[in-house]
Amino acid sequence: MEPALTPTRSRVEMTQIVMPTHTNGVGGILFGGVVMQWIDVCAGVAAMRHAGGPVVTASIDRLDFLSPIRVGDVVILQARVNYVHRTSMEVGCRVETEDMRSRARSYTTKAYLTFVALDDQGRPRAAPPLVLETDEDRRRHAAAAGRRGERLRMRLHKKECL
Numbered sequence: 001m002e003p004a005l006t007p008t009r010s011r012v013e014m015t016q017i018v019m020p021t022h023t024n025g026v027g028g029i030l031f032g033g034v035v036m037q038w039i040d041v042c043a044g045v046a047a048m049r050h051a052g053g054p055v056v057t058a059s060i061d062r063l064d065f066l067s068p069i070r071v072g073d074v075v076i077l078q079a080r081v082n083y084v085h086r087t088s089m090e091v092g093c094r095v096e097t098e099d100m101r102s103r104a105r106s107y108t109t110k111a112y113l114t115f116v117a118l119d120d121q122g123r124p125r126a127a128p129p130l131v132l133e134t135d136e137d138r139r140r141h142a143a144a145a146g147r148r149g150e151r152l153r154m155r156l157h158k159k160e161c162l
């Protein structure tokens with residue numbers, strides 16, 4: 001029997017080392033756009049793993065960078081699916097740096113992304129339901145449902161402003 005499509009099943013961890021080409025030229029600090037790209041890839045793979053096929057990024061919520069990431073740092077990204085509606089999925093992605101000497105990790109940023117599963121014609125298609133198995137899964141799911149409501153309100157507001 002196929003294992004259940006839980007958040008753990010599609011979870012992704014991705015590790016990067018910050019190279020000089022990733023920096024913005026100001027004191028060897030990682031360029032924000034590079035972190036955004038890594039987040040999009042890490043979260044996108046979790047969404048594809050859950051959906052069992054291609055997805056597209058529909059939106060990325062606000063991003064705050066709490067501490068700078070510097071050249072030579074090791075960056076760890078962890079993504080998991082929090083919520084599945086019909087065709088859309090919310091994926092949370094946490095970004096940390098790891099100090100190899102002390103083995104300590106520092107929290108850098110967190111993002112919530114919405115992906116839409118696509119069919120072979122590139123149209124939205126239904127994603128499989130998410131199986132919640134732990135209290136943590138249920139807590140994340142409830143929080144994501146609240147954020148979805150807020151996102152839909154913002155989307156409607158933007159459309160009205162166009």
Ligand SMILES: CC(C)(COP(=O)(O)OP(=O)(O)OC[C@H]1O[C@@H](n2cnc3c(N)ncnc32)[C@H](O)[C@@H]1OP(=O)(O)O)[C@@H](O)C(=O)NCCC(=O)NCCS
Pocket residue numbers: 056057058059084085086087088089114116124151155
């Ligand atoms: C995302 C996209 C597929 C949605 O298509 P659409 O024709 O608006 O489809 P729908 O209105 O039926 O929405 C489909 C789902 O996406 C969700 N959605 C659409 N826009 C969204 C947004 N900005 N934020 C969050 N969710 C969104 C809807 O809520 C719906 O979810 P549900 O099926 O789970 O209820 C379409 O807008 C698109 O292709 N955008 C470009 C994506 C892209 O190129 N991304 C790369 C970055 S440039």
